[in-house]
Amino acid sequence: MGSLNKLSYPQRLFVWLLGYSLLMVGCFVVFQYHREKEFKAEEIDKQLQLINTYILTELGEGHDVPDIKLDEFKPFGEIRVSVISEDGHIIYDNTLDSLPKTNHLDRQEIRDALRHGAGYAVRRHSESTGNYYFYSARKSDDGYIVRTAVPYSVSFRGLLQADYGFLWIMGVITLVMCVLGYFATRRVGLHIIRLNRFAENVENGAQISDTEPFPHDELGEISNHIVRLYARLQQAVADRDNEHRATLHEQLEKERIKKQLTNNINHELKTPVASIRVSVETMLAHRNMSDEKQILFLQRCLTNTERLQRLLTDVSLLTRMDDGSASILKEQVNLTDIINDVVEDRQIIAATKGIRIENFVSHNVIMAGNASLLEAVFNNLIDNAIVYSGGTRIKIELISIDNDKVVIALSDNGCGVPLEHLPKLFERFYRIDKGRSRAAGGTGLGLSIVKNAVILHGGEISAETQCSGGLLFKITFSRNSK
Secondary structure (H helix, E strand, O other): OHHHHOOOHHHHHHHHHHHHHHHHHHHHHHHHHHHHHHHHHHHHHHHHHHHHHHHHHHHHOOOOHHHOOOOOOOOOOOOEEEEEOOOOOEEEEOOOOOOOOOOOOOOHHHHHHHHHOEEEEEEEEOOOOOOEEEEEEEEOOOOOEEEEEEEOOHHHHHHHOOOHHHHHHHHHHHHHHHHHHHHHHHHHHHHHHHHHHHHHHHHHOOOOOOOOOOOOOHHHHHHHHHHHHHHHHHHHHHHHHHHHHHHHHHHHHHHHHHHHHHHHHHHHHHHHHHHHHHHHHHHHHOOOOOHHHHHHHHHHHHHHHHHHHHHHHHHHHHHHHHOOHHHOOOEEEEHHHHHHHHHHHHHHHHHHOOOEEEEOOOOOOEEEEOHHHHHHHHHHHHHHHHHHHOOOEEEEEEEEEOOOEEEEEEEEOOOOOOHHHHHHOOOOOOOOOHHHHHHOOOOOOHHHHHHHHHHHOOOEEEEEEOOOOOEEEEEEEEOOOO
């Protein structure tokens, strides 16, 4: 049993099946052998019973046993004839010179003949002659028994033996069963081995793949379903974990941005608040200052107040967008009309700087969006170009449009932006020239507002410095954003 356990499962399964097959075939062969032997013994008994009947007939006609000729009954060679009385004693035997005194009522053939009228014994040793015989006995109506016997010789033993052709056929059948059993157990064993490997991988937490199919049968289909189901479950758990990690990262990033925004707002508020406080304190400390100086300090307070108002407005808008698109109402708007209104509103300011705004967006672009946010996108981009580009022309073009997306380009012919600043251009409070930006009244949030507004419209924005000079913004909007 210990050596059997060292075999693989398919091998053990084959050994058990082989043992079962051999046992089943062996039992059938033994049963068939005994059945065939019994059949042949009955055939010999029938022939001997014919002789017994003939002898009884001759005795009934008054002939003596020694005078009865058995020449025509010679299928077995020498035949021993005995006559036994009803009390079991031999009264005649053609092979003995002196009759034995032994009672024969315990002999099988005699017992069956007395009980059923006829009987036989396949192989029994004779105490009188010392030989083995096949006995066949029949009871007469007068009560005595006639018994014939054939010596149990080598040739007679061969007559009773089973047919070797049958044994060969059974051997071939056994061999075929073993071969088929080998392939059947090997196929089942492959199922078990792979299921065992699958269970080990599950226990070890390995990644499960359903790319290796099981054999195409009922057990294979069940196994494939189990593996695919677990693989999908594992993938679902992995997707859930990734989603949780992404959500957690997003929450942490929002908290970081909010913290950074708070710090930046605190920093940005200090300068205008400090300027207003200094101006007020100076006016309170010098009540007798001239009207011109008072107007100068009041003008400074007004300028810083406007800067504070722009900062608070921009922060409020960013906070609103950070809270998510669910709080921002979208409807079908005409982007062309929005751009036209912004350009018309900024033409006067641009003209005072010697800048010409060229609008080449003439095709009606209908999309789902928020009009105020879309206005903020183009207001901030045009204002940045007016204040910081140093160029003479701002151009707006429709690059492409289809059922899903629209691409708008806004460029200027100014000084552009150094390459090292481009990756950080849309960060909050990022300034290329901090002193110049504050002097111009910028909050540092304009391009961040632009990027967030574009993202809320299912799009993206990029900036690049043109080879001919100036800065190019390429804006993509989804026309069906939700």
